[in-house]
Amino acid sequence: MSVSDVLKVDVDGTVATITLNRPAKHNLLQISDMGAFTALLDDIDGRDDLRVLVLTGTGERSFCAGVDLGAVQETDWSNNPLERLCDRMEAMAVPTVCALNGSVYGGACDLALACDFRIGVDGMKLVMPPARLGVIYHETGLKRFVERLGPQVARRLFLVSEIMPSDELLTIGFLDRVVARGDLVRTVETFVDELAGMSPLAVRGMKRAINEISRGTLDAARLKEETLACFASDDLAEGLAASRQKRKPDFRGS
16 A cells, blocks of 8 residues: 555554655655655554554665755745654554664654654664754754753754764664664564554553653543553453463453
8 A cells, every 4th residue: 555656555464564765865755745644644543453653764775864955945834744744753642663774864863753662774874954954943853852862962963963873873762773784674573563462552551651751741630541441451351361371462452
């Protein structure tokens, strides 16, 4: 299934994969792509049968080169399409995994950081160029970098556009794992299988709570309500039974 030539979508059981497919231009995103991408995330989030979303790119050089600079001056940034896309990715109910098949630049760094997990390849690098271009990056993106990586790392990335290689990206916490290029697909599949096997009720509730806690916006009443619902759920009964029987649980999300 394909939403467009650039956004390839594959659904395998409970896992959806979006592949950025413009390798000749380093999987660059056009302004028009971002609205379609955001709508695609809405559609995926509306499906009860999916448990994990994977985001990756085509080719071996770049995950994504960010946003096409040729249209920057003609775009209305008061309603920032990149900010909407990255915020929508962060708000996904299902856990998200970014499989970085190559280097990442500009707004694509924010899109990757908006995912819950990032697995990259050895030799990749990251560059955030707004200061080199004369641009102030959008509010929620700056917050995301400060919250997830810390203010000093954000200064290094945004104020001096420091080029960070894969080993440094692992050190600062941008990457959760770095693997050899030939091991990326297998590593991501193994991780995703493990993630998809968790209780969707527990994972979705805790994902939202973790994001809210990091932003200082925790809805404590909702968290308590969802916690109590889990204690009365079929998922809990299945999890306890599987633990006693020393088998893998078969969660249904109810």
